[in-house]
Amino acid sequence: MSLQVVWLKRDLRIRDHAPLCEAAARGPCLVLYVYEPEVFQAPEFDPSHLVFINECLAELDHRLRERAGRVTFRVGRMPDVLEELHRAHRIADLWSHEETGTAVTYARDRRVAAWAQERGVRWHEIPQNGVIRRLRSRDGWSRRWLERMNRPVVAPPEALRPVAGVDPGRPQSPADLCLPPSEKREAQRGGESVAHEVLYSFLHERGVSYRDALSSPVTAAEGCSRLSSYLAWGAISLRQVHQATEARRAALRQARAAGRAVDARWARSLSAFSGRLRWHCHFIQKLEDEPRIEFENMSRAYDGLRENEFDPNRFAAWCTGQTGYPLVDACMRCLHRTGWINFRMRAMLASFAAYHLWLHWRPTAVFLARHFLDFEPGIHFAQFQMQSGVTGINTVRIYSPIKQVRDQDPRGAFIRRYVPELRDVPDEYVAEPHKMPLAVQHACGCGIGRDYPPPIVDHAAAYQEARRRMYAIRRTADARTEAQRVYRKHGSRQRPGR
Ligand SMILES: Cc1cc2nc3c(=O)[nH]c(=O)nc-3n(C[C@H](O)[C@H](O)[C@H](O)COP(=O)(O)OP(=O)(O)OC[C@H]3O[C@@H](n4cnc5c(N)ncnc54)[C@H](O)[C@@H]3O)c2cc1C
Numbered sequence: 001m002s003l004q005v006v007w008l009k010r011d012l013r014i015r016d017h018a019p020l021c022e023a024a025a026r027g028p029c030l031v032l033y034v035y036e037p038e039v040f041q042a043p044e045f046d047p048s049h050l051v052f053i054n055e056c057l058a059e060l061d062h063r064l065r066e067r068a069g070r071v072t073f074r075v076g077r078m079p080d081v082l083e084e085l086h087r088a089h090r091i092a093d094l095w096s097h098e099e100t101g102t103a104v105t106y107a108r109d110r111r112v113a114a115w116a117q118e119r120g121v122r123w124h125e126i127p128q129n130g131v132i133r134r135l136r137s138r139d140g141w142s143r144r145w146l147e148r149m150n151r152p153v154v155a156p157p158e159a160l161r162p163v164a165g166v167d168p169g170r171p172q173s174p175a176d177l178c179l180p181p182s183e184k185r186e187a188q189r190g191g192e193s194v195a196h197e198v199l200y201s202f203l204h205e206r207g208v209s210y211r212d213a214l215s216s217p218v219t220a221a222e223g224c225s226r227l228s229s230y231l232a233w234g235a236i237s238l239r240q241v242h243q244a245t246e247a248r249r250a251a252l253r254q255a256r257a258a259g260r261a262v263d264a265r266w267a268r269s270l271s272a273f274s275g276r277l278r279w280h281c282h283f284i285q286k287l288e289d290e291p292r293i294e295f296e297n298m299s300r301a302y303d304g305l306r307e308n309e310f311d312p313n314r315f316a317a318w319c320t321g322q323t324g325y326p327l328v329d330a331c332m333r334c335l336h337r338t339g340w341i342n343f344r345m346r347a348m349l350a351s352f353a354a355y356h357l358w359l360h361w362r363p364t365a366v367f368l369a370r371h372f373l374d375f376e377p378g379i380h381f382a383q384f385q386m387q388s389g390v391t392g393i394n395t396v397r398i399y400s401p402i403k404q405v406r407d408q409d410p411r412g413a414f415i416r417r418y419v420p421e422l423r424d425v426p427d428e429y430v431a432e433p434h435k436m437p438l439a440v441q442h443a444c445g446c447g448i449g450r451d452y453p454p455p456i457v458d459h460a461a462a463y464q465e466a467r468r469r470m471y472a473i474r475r476t477a478d479a480r481t482e483a484q485r486v487y488r489k490h491g492s493r494q495r496p497g498r
Contacts, residue, residue, distance in 0.1 A: 002026065002092035003163060005085065008033045008071070009105075011097045011128055011234035012056035013192040014063040014156040018126045019095035024069075024157035026093065030085070031064060031160075033057055035075045035172045038104050040179065044369035044377075047174040048182040048339050049233075052373055054171050055190030056235045063192070069160030073169035075177070078108050079115035089163065091121050097128040097234070100288040100378045103295070129238045130281035131288050131378070138285075138493055145281055149242040186338040187373050188229050195230035199241060202227070203248045203270075210269035216408040217331065220342030225273060228374035229340070231280065242277050245270060284378030286490045294377065295362060298385050299392030299486050301479035305469070306360040314357040317456050318349075319367055321419070324455035325401040326430060327409060328352050330418040337418075339373030344408065347387050348399040354388035355398045355466035356457050361388040382490075389470050392483040393491055396470045398463055405431035421452045 004023035008031065011017060023029045039045060061071040074081045085091060094116055099105055116123040127133070130145035174181055188194075202210075202225040213223020230236045249270050256262045287293060297303055317323050321332035331345045341349075346368075353364040365384040369375045382391075389396045409415055412430030416423045422433055424444040429436045433446065434454045441447050448454050473479050 002028075003089050004029045005082070005091050005094050006031045007094060007096040008057075008060075009096055009099050009234070010101075010232065011237075012053065012060055012190075013195075013235050013237070014060055015192065016128075016153045016237040016240050017156070018128070018154045019097060019124065021154050021157050022124065022126070023093065023095045024160050028161040028163045029069065030072055030089075030163045030166060031060075031069060032072050032074065032081075032085075034078060034081050035073070035177060036078060036108070037075075037177075038077065038108065040177055042102065042104050043366050044102065044375060046182070046184075046339075046370040047179045048184040048187050048373055049375065050172075050174055050177070050179065051182045051184075052187065052190035052229060053233060054173070056192065056233055057171055059191040059193060063156070064160065067157060067159045068162055070162075070168055072166055073171055075169075075172055079112045082112065082115060082121075083119075085166075086119055086121065089166065091119075094121050094123040096123070096125055098125045098131070098133055100131055100284050102377050103291065106291055128234065129284070130278070131284045133288065135285065135289055138489070138491065141282075141285070141493065142278065145278060149239050149277075151239065153237070153240055153243060184337060184339045184373065188226065188338075188340065190229070190233065190235060192235045195227070195236035198226055198230065199236065199244055203244060207269050207273065208263050208265050211265065211272050214272075214342060215344045217327075217334070217342055217345050217414045218409055220345075221338075221340070224342055226340070228376070232374040232376040238277060238280060242274070245274055245277070249274070280376075280379065282492055283382045284376065286382045287378035289489060293385065294381050297390040298382075298490070299390055299479065299482040301392060301473055301476065301482040302390040305390070305473065306354070306358055309358055310360060310363070311357070314456060315353075315359055315363065317453070318353050318357060318359070318364070322453050322456075323352070323357075324434060324453040325352065325459075326412070326415045326419055326422055326433060327405045328401050330409075330415045333418040334414075335368070335371045339371060344404075346383070347397070348401060348404055350384050350387035351397065351399045352401055355470075356401075356459065356462040358462075358466070361385060361390065391486060391490075392474075392479055393487045396467070396474070398466055400459065400463070402431045402459060419452070421446055 004027050006020050006023045006029060014020065020031065040050060057071055064070050082091065099109065113123060127148065130148045132144060206222055207225065209223050213219035227236065227241060231238060252262050252266050321329035323329055328349060331341050331349055335341055349368065350364065353359045354361055361384045365381055369380055385391050386394045411427055412422065415430055422430065425433050425436065425446055426440065426444065429440065433452060434448045436448065446452055
């Protein structure tokens, strides 16, 4: 009997799960999920992540039971958990997906690799997205991504051979792990079938207005795909999303060619969406290629820019949604409740922290990692660096939190929902309530400095100062040399000649 262990990581599904299929085909198969203290005690981890993970695991367990299998749960450090199983049952092969994670999971994987080698256990790691391990050059990356995405989706195993005499353990709630309860009352529900429902409703109904809806927080929650959490925890694979999208695009083209009425917005929307699926891996590839960017500036020319100027009061105001900038505060408070906000508002939150408040991206990124239900290390840290201007290869983009209200929430619908103090503020003051005359403050029941704070910094002054400091570095020879190095290593080759 050669025991096969499938180690579940961020791949909590039964369909398109190559390690599960390979293991099931070879012998008795133990499907293992480990609650690792170093992972759930890490500052990026939030109890809402655990709730979502458990919802995915509950469905996976159910699907495995239909096939004579089940999930085996353990709490402990890796590879100690494996060692215990190995002593009792002799593991022949360990199967998992490749993971581009944080320093904690990277170090853990290295320990597991050393353990497997020492014990003579074969560890098979299989890619699950378009990220290429040990990539030599970014040239030709897109072609390789597409080739991966077009490979056939792996069907679930028909049956598993159970392993006798193994205590299955049980799922662990936040309380079991001594974590506080999740505070996200409006978070998305986890699970593979919900992931497919969300995908279907996007491709067949909601997605038609994607291009027009994605920038405003008023429309994005409905108009964006909302697949990010399912992708981040692997309740659905990127390949499944890519193939379903391409199939839908082809069907729409055929319908149009056959003379049937097709809303013209579909083509634009699905083209934009399809591009973002590529970005998903493009960003994760950066962390895969250079794990230090979880902690350090991508371009070393910006080292020292913000490190010694961290203001804890500004940080606290940003974290709690009390900056006096209504859209910034509404986005933050929305995150506290739901764990999701759209791309543009994420970019504005990161930009406001980096430029207006001059906070280093690392603590702000960790804080939002915890509050994003879809925390994906590779996308997250690379995006944070980009929105903070320290990659050296991206345009310095300082979002105005006032202009964003005019563009994205002019009537203040989103703001009023999440910042109830501003509910009765007249539309004309919703972007800058501190400009309300006292009589208007009285009339609408919102006193500035009493019910809602005045702006924590002056936008125009902070904007000018941030630009000055960024361009002072950007023009140096050092910054240019670094930019070339960063581009060679990480730049997408979509725009040749940069
Ligand atoms: C500061 C900052 C931090 C971010 N952190 C994360 C994170 O931790 N996890 C995460 O999944 N996304 C992150 N993003 C990217 C993006 O905001 C989210 O992927 C998107 O808002 C998720 O909603 P959706 O699934 O409805 O996206 P859709 O617009 O429907 O896009 C579909 C999918 O494409 C991918 N995608 C979309 N936009 C981007 C992008 N700009 N970069 C890379 N991939 C993208 C995601 O996988 C997303 O699920 C971050 C963006 C910023 C500015």
